[in-house]
Amino acid sequence: MIGRAHHAPSSTVALDAPRDESALLRVEGLKVHFPTEDGLVKAVDGLSYTVPAGRTLGIVGESGSGKSVSSQAIMGLHRGSRAQVSGNIFFDSTDLLQIGDEQLRRMRGRDIAMVFQDPLSALHPYYTVGNQIMEAYRVHHNVSKSAARTRTIEMLDRVGIPNPDKRIDQYPHEFSGGMRQRAMIAMALINDPRLIIADEPTTALDVTVQAQILELLVGLQEEFGSSIIIITHDLGVVAEMAHEILVMYGGKAVERGSADEVFYTPGHPYTWGLLSSMPRMDRARLERLRPIAGNPPSLINPPSGCAFHPRCPFMDEAKYHCVSQVPVFNPELPHPVRCAIPEGERHVIFEQKVKPSL
Amino acid sequence: MKAQRDGQEPILRVKDLKKYFPRKTSGVIRRPDSPVQAVDGVSFELYPGETLGVVGESGCGKSTMGRTVLQLLEPTAGTIEFKGKDVTGAKGRELRRLRTEMQMVFQDPYGSLNPRQTVGSIVGAPFAIQGITPEGGVKKRVQELMERVGLNPEHYNRYPHEFSGGQRQRIGIARAVALQPDIIVCDEPVSALDVSIQAQVVNLLEDIQNEFGITYIFIAHDLSVVRHISDRVAVMYLGKIVELTDRDTLYADPQHPYTQALLSAVPLPDPRKENKRDRILLTGDLPSPINPPSGCVFHTRCPKYRTLTDTEKKRCVEEVPLPRETQAGHSVACHYAESTNLAIV
Numbered sequence: 001m002i003g004r005a006h007h008a009p010s011s012t013v014a015l016d017a018p019r020d021e022s023a024l025l026r027v028e029g030l031k032v033h034f035p036t037e038d039g040l041v042k043a044v045d046g047l048s049y050t051v052p053a054g055r056t057l058g059i060v061g062e063s064g065s066g067k068s069v070s071s072q073a074i075m076g077l078h079r080g081s082r083a084q085v086s087g088n089i090f091f092d093s094t095d096l097l098q099i100g101d102e103q104l105r106r107m108r109g110r111d112i113a114m115v116f117q118d119p120l121s122a123l124h125p126y127y128t129v130g131n132q133i134m135e136a137y138r139v140h141h142n143v144s145k146s147a148a149r150t151r152t153i154e155m156l157d158r159v160g161i162p163n164p165d166k167r168i169d170q171y172p173h174e175f176s177g178g179m180r181q182r183a184m185i186a187m188a189l190i191n192d193p194r195l196i197i198a199d200e201p202t203t204a205l206d207v208t209v210q211a212q213i214l215e216l217l218v219g220l221q222e223e224f225g226s227s228i229i230i231i232t233h234d235l236g237v238v239a240e241m242a243h244e245i246l247v248m249y250g251g252k253a254v255e256r257g258s259a260d261e262v263f264y265t266p267g268h269p270y271t272w273g274l275l276s277s278m279p280r281m282d283r284a285r286l287e288r289l290r291p292i293a294g295n296p297p298s299l300i301n302p303p304s305g306c307a308f309h310p311r312c313p314f315m316d317e318a319k320y321h322c323v324s325q326v327p328v329f330n331p332e333l334p335h336p337v338r339c340a341i342p343e344g345e346r347h348v349i350f351e352q353k354v355k356p357s358l
Numbered sequence: 359m360k361a362q363r364d365g366q367e368p369i370l371r372v373k374d375l376k377k378y379f380p381r382k383t384s385g386v387i388r389r390p391d392s393p394v395q396a397v398d399g400v401s402f403e404l405y406p407g408e409t410l411g412v413v414g415e416s417g418c419g420k421s422t423m424g425r426t427v428l429q430l431l432e433p434t435a436g437t438i439e440f441k442g443k444d445v446t447g448a449k450g451r452e453l454r455r456l457r458t459e460m461q462m463v464f465q466d467p468y469g470s471l472n473p474r475q476t477v478g479s480i481v482g483a484p485f486a487i488q489g490i491t492p493e494g495g496v497k498k499r500v501q502e503l504m505e506r507v508g509l510n511p512e513h514y515n516r517y518p519h520e521f522s523g524g525q526r527q528r529i530g531i532a533r534a535v536a537l538q539p540d541i542i543v544c545d546e547p548v549s550a551l552d553v554s555i556q557a558q559v560v561n562l563l564e565d566i567q568n569e570f571g572i573t574y575i576f577i578a579h580d581l582s583v584v585r586h587i588s589d590r591v592a593v594m595y596l597g598k599i600v601e602l603t604d605r606d607t608l609y610a611d612p613q614h615p616y617t618q619a620l621l622s623a624v625p626l627p628d629p630r631k632e633n634k635r636d637r638i639l640l641t642g643d644l645p646s647p648i649n650p651p652s653g654c655v656f657h658t659r660c661p662k663y664r665t666l667t668d669t670e671k672k673r674c675v676e677e678v679p680l681p682r683e684t685q686a687g688h689s690v691a692c693h694y695a696e697s698t699n700l701a702i703v
Contacts, residue, residue, distance in 0.1 A: 207415070208620060234625070239632050263628060281621070285605075290555070
């Protein structure tokens with residue numbers, strides 16, 4: 001048995017974080033819209049959050065909630081496409097949406113790196129794994145090939161790839177899924193970036209390999225002090241990794257809080273639905289699962305008012321105007337929730353109707 | 359639904375089932391090739407009305423096992439007895455009749471429905487193939503089925519692309535249920551779906567089981583879903599069943615070191631518990647099913663193996679552990695199986 005790396009979130013930092021002007025990353029009013037034949041797809045529609053240095057933010061939500069699209073905007077991956085991106089993304093004091101392509105290219109990989117879900121399509125099949133990692137290093141460092149090679153072997157070793165001096169000359173198809181993901185993490189970390197965006201980094205992996213990769217990411221964060229944004233639909237993964245959690249629904253943030261807050265005192269009916277709909281191994285088995293009714297919202301014609309209202313068991317237009325008004329989300333609050341029901345009433349509903357069945 | 363096993367005859371009896379895939383040798387030089395041993399000696403019994411969960415990681419042979427049981431793949435060796443009758447290698451008319459009794463729900467709700475066919479003809483296909491005209495006509499029956507699985511019967515003439523992933527999976531379920539089979543093999547039926555939709559489909563599968571008295575083989579990698587839906591659970595590793603017992607025993611008292619590692623690797627949606635829990639980390643990757651390790655196939659990655667004495671280790675390397683009952687109804691294929699506390703619940 002191996003003891004887990006303990007990384008209990010310190011609640012004081014989490015509470016102060018949103019107001020912290022020195023946050024490493026500050027996303028403000030981000031919108032990413034895609035014009036299509038069927039209409040304007042509002043994939044991300046007014047998203048704000050911060051990531052303090054050395055911390056991990058977990059972004060959870062279902063497919064189409066905008067979690068991946070918003071993080072691609074940080075990396076500038078929508079540039080040159082038809083996507084309409086607006087808002088601000090401050091990295092330190094640089095607005096990533098305002099800088100030129102050349103300046104962004106210098107930052108990509110050096111300051112901000114990305115780990116993708118599917119390492120088989122993210123790695124180039126034609127080049128050896130070593131060549132691809134060395135390229136990532138030499139783009140940002142004026143070093144000789146042999147120095148880059150030494151550094152790459154060091155990095156492959158660090159992420160737990162056996163025989164790194166041999167594996168460096170192999171092609172991606174010669175690596176197993178878990179090893180490929182390790183190689184991609186090595187590539188992301190080789191320039192010692194201050195922010196790592198991991199988009200579903202373990203979704204394609206088996207659970208025993210996932211455990212290895214998550215352990216690796218936590219260990220590397222402690223060693224290098226990078227900030228991490230981990231995007232996932234798996235609440236177990238965020239419970240293990242994240243200090244803070246952002247819940248997205250229909251292109252908007254609906255709740256943000258410390259891991260403890262989101263798991264033990266969640267405020268949004270959608271978060272309640274997520275937590276109570278999944279079967280859990282660590283609880284007494286239920287006779288029946290409690291799904292969230294209905295389907296995810298259309299991003300072209302989103303529901304009026306609160307996007308969750310058609311599926312929300314607590315929706316009440318007469319009392320809260322769920323259908324006619326978009327509820328506000330104040331990112332300056334310590335635990336903001338985008339819900340029209342007043343906090344006091346929500347607390348009562350949670351304690352009486354939701355918590356007993358969690 | 360709890361299976362009543364006392365005095366009941368199994369509906370399906372699988373004995374020493376093997377499925378090897380030959381490897382193609384290309385080029386001029388022919389080398390003697392060893393096959394991919396995807397399923398390598400699997401035995402189990404299935405009782406009417408129960409759900410047998412099958413879990414394991416990718417490449418463990420769980421899908422191949424399901425398909426071989428249904429004879430979508432021809433078994434290399436072993437027997438499949440359905441209602442007391444040996445149906446191994448059934449062909450032609452016999453196989454077609456067997457299809458009315460055993461059906462399948464596939465993982466990919468996009469790949470398993472013909473994009474050029476309407477929902478009506480997809481769900482009605484089993485009737486057409488079997489030459490059966492249900493009472494009231496095919497269309498009426500198909501619309502009843504659509505309604506039963508939570509689809510709007512008016513969408514009879516729509517195409518699969520007009521439906522969401524969850525709705526498509528409902529179409530696949532309606533098709534599988536159409537002939538009221540005795541057994542349905544569900545191969546990862548909810549893993550492509552979002553959490554909130556997953557629960558809807560799991561509930562639907564349970565309702566249909568209760569209504570029609572169907573027996574399920576439920577293949578999945580998600581241990582939480584399998585615990586919810588199964589009466590008994592089989593854990594597979596590299597083509598073999600390493601542990602098989604009823605659901606509550608498996609999750610409370612797993613005895614095979616692989617099952618223990620698998621259960622401890624699942625991240626729990628509970629940060630405080632997660633931070634306190636110890637995890638059994640497996641090292642390395644799944645060995646190749648072309649050339650599986652000798653003796654116990656798990657010994658190369660087994661955490662227990664590393665704690666054994668040299669004489670004990672020798673046994674793991676040389677002797678294949680056969681499934682043995684450590685207690686009634688709990689079979690474990692390990693020479694040194696024992697309980698451990700994983701602190702999950």
